[in-house]
Amino acid sequence: MRLPCPFCGSRDIQEFVYRGDADRVRPGPDGDFHAYLYERDNVAGPVREHWYHAQGCRNWLVVTRDTVTHAIHHAAFARDVSR
């Protein structure tokens, strides 16, 4: 599996650190932290995930990836995909 880093180009997955679901939203002080910390949608299909290019440009990316086929649909800088 290779990820298309917007800065470095197509790079081997070994260079990246996986962080997981990019669509979890940190709740406010009185929010449901149990759901935020522990529960996952765990979708079979396309998901948006955070990946960190630790051994490259050190940018945080939001990658759209299919968990069933491992196909990579899209990658963008996390800072540009602000919620």
Added chain:
Amino acid sequence: MTRYSIFSLLRNAIGGQRGWPPAWRDAEPRAAYDVVIVGGGGHGLATAHYLAKVHGITNVAVLEKGWIGGGNVGRNTTIIRSNYLLDGNIPFYEWSMKLWEGLEQELNYNAMVSQRGVLNLYHSDAQRDAYARRGNAMRMHGVDAELIDREGVGRLAPFLNFDNARFPIQGGLLQPRGGTARHDAVAWGYARSASNRGVDIVQNCEVTGFVRSPGGRVTGVETTRGTIGAGKVGIAVAGNSSRVASLAGLRLPIESHVLQAFVSEALKPLLPGVITFGAGHFYVSQSDKGGLVFGGDIDGYASYAQRGNLPVLEDVCEGGMALMPMIGRARLLRSWGGIMDMSMDGSPIIDRSPVDALYLNAGWCYGGFKATPASGWCFAHLLATDQMHPVATAYRLDRFRSGHMIDEKGQGAQANLH
């Protein structure tokens, strides 16, 4: 049912091996059952067996979307052990070990349970301390554990690389009663025993939804082979737990990840038992056919693909070469991937779900195979009595909310690190 014995073997040897009936019935689904178990893997079949045998509940169906033995029960590395550290885990896995020890007589089926020992190597003083602690925790629960030194490891496995300057082998923690079992035979043996007691094993029957009463209670399942009524429904589909539970509107503390395993070409008898490398993640045993069966870490990203990527293959093989360089010329025969329910503390869930009459057996991470007998035993107990079994009381679904995590590795809520 033909009882397997020396006499039935002789009879069929004379008769050209044509007298063997199928080991279990490939049943057609009926309209309703007392208990429906979703998932015909090791855990689901074991649950059906113990429901019938221990609790006398035989009006049971096991629904399998593919074929028996085609899921994770056929994709593991067949290791059985109970060398855990935490109170929530040790009694459960030791109960599993005890059930393994009597399994073949109980099922009248050769599951090739072989207690050849599990040896975890340590490579530093700190790791020795951690293993001493683990061994002590095990012995306090009545589990066998021996801390052995470098010379002791040398006698067991002289072929290891004792000259590794960076990660010298200083000794190991040995569980002599650990070992391996034939994974397919475990599935078939449980299927045969459950089927003979009246359980319907229904293959090619994928659950696509749950039938709910106006009050929200689950009263049946919708499947690709029609609607089936059920008094209670148990989910035992590790790898796909989130997908099945989502059909009932549940969101679980689980991520699905892929774990790869590898087998080499067949070699002459070489390894005395299961050996794990403490300075990396590599574990290896030798099957009775001679292949070295080994694996390491999960790939580390969410996946339902049942296949992994090359960096993990490289990492696992590097671990193997660091530990036993002699395997460098053995050729890799096969590799495959299985999908793991990675829970948020690395421990499983056997509990009622928030939905009435729906029960959950999930979150086995990459340790589900060794747990098969106790998982079935405790899930059957839960389904039959509505009470959690005494050795599985810690495996609650709400422990993440209440703070009673069972985090053997102390990694926190990061599923890919467990």
